[in-house]
Amino acid sequence: MYIQIWESYFSSPIKTLLNLGGMNVLDVGCGPALWIMEMATFFPLSNFTGVDIVQLYPHDCMPKNLDFIQANILDGIPFENESFDFIHIKDCLPYFPGKLSKEQVFSELVRLLKPGGWLEIIEFEGKMYNAGPNSDFLYDKLITVYRNRGINYVQESVPQLFEENNLVEFRREDKIIKYCEFDFALQVFLDTFKTMKKTILEFTSIEPEKYEEMLSNSCRELLEYQTSFRNTRFYGQKPSKFETI
Ligand SMILES: C[S@@+](CC[C@H](N)C(=O)[O-])C[C@H]1O[C@@H](n2cnc3c(N)ncnc32)[C@H](O)[C@@H]1O
Numbered sequence: 001m002y003i004q005i006w007e008s009y010f011s012s013p014i015k016t017l018l019n020l021g022g023m024n025v026l027d028v029g030c031g032p033a034l035w036i037m038e039m040a041t042f043f044p045l046s047n048f049t050g051v052d053i054v055q056l057y058p059h060d061c062m063p064k065n066l067d068f069i070q071a072n073i074l075d076g077i078p079f080e081n082e083s084f085d086f087i088h089i090k091d092c093l094p095y096f097p098g099k100l101s102k103e104q105v106f107s108e109l110v111r112l113l114k115p116g117g118w119l120e121i122i123e124f125e126g127k128m129y130n131a132g133p134n135s136d137f138l139y140d141k142l143i144t145v146y147r148n149r150g151i152n153y154v155q156e157s158v159p160q161l162f163e164e165n166n167l168v169e170f171r172r173e174d175k176i177i178k179y180c181e182f183d184f185a186l187q188v189f190l191d192t193f194k195t196m197k198k199t200i201l202e203f204t205s206i207e208p209e210k211y212e213e214m215l216s217n218s219c220r221e222l223l224e225y226q227t228s229f230r231n232t233r234f235y236g237q238k239p240s241k242f243e244t245i
Pocket residue numbers: 028029030031032033034051052053054056071072073074089090091092095
């Protein structure tokens with residue numbers, strides 16, 4: 001879904017260098033490693049490392065220029081300072097909802113980044129625009145479930161974190177995604193609410209049949225109301241050590 005929305009793998013200005021080769025790229029919270037597997041395949045002359053606290057990444061059929069390590073970013077990622085030219089972290093910051101933990105994550109990312117290297121963060125906003133009554137109700141319950149699990153959308157705090165960590169050339173790109181234009185977004189919505197049904201029902205007084213009815217009404221509403229959501233890429237550069245003349 002991500003590539004269909006963005007039509008590119010990153011926004012930082014690094015494509016030429018990745019093609020030239022020798023770039024070190026880190027994907028933090030890589031999950032099942034879809035992004036980094038494709039990146040390693042497209043840029044065979046650069047080196048890629050995926051890190052996650054859980055081993056969801058594959059163990060075989062890996063491109064030669066790709067490695068994985070299991071680590072908790074809050075304990076530090078076991079690499080020397082200034083090891084990476086590009087660090088990518090997608091859909092992970094909600095797992096660090098407190099200010100302190102986000103600051104800890106950021107200072108670790110900046111420690112690992114080479115001077116002149118780029119950090120790119122991709123996050124959903126966690127809001128829907130023009131939602132109908134059924135989707136509004138269900139989405140609100142989903143966000144409550146996430147919050148109770150310590151997962152909070154944090155998009156609004158990201159620009160400040162770039163600034164506090166003295167990253168330069170800060171930019172953001174937003175994509176507003178309408179369900180009526182992306183069928184796969186509707187499918188993800190449906191799958192998420194099917195998967196979360198049991199948990200959401202524990203938080204509400206609605207009956208399972210009513211939940212199913214609301215869910216199918218929601219899908220119709222998302223199209224009818226032209227409901228949308230926002231996904232954002234934030235990126236910035238660690239200042240180079242060279243003095244400007
Ligand atoms: C929503 S998934 C995103 C996975 C992947 N980036 C993607 O976009 O498909 C969030 C990932 O962050 C990882 N994660 C959460 N806390 C972490 C931590 N403290 N250190 C490293 N990874 C962490 C989770 O295990 C999970 O794989």
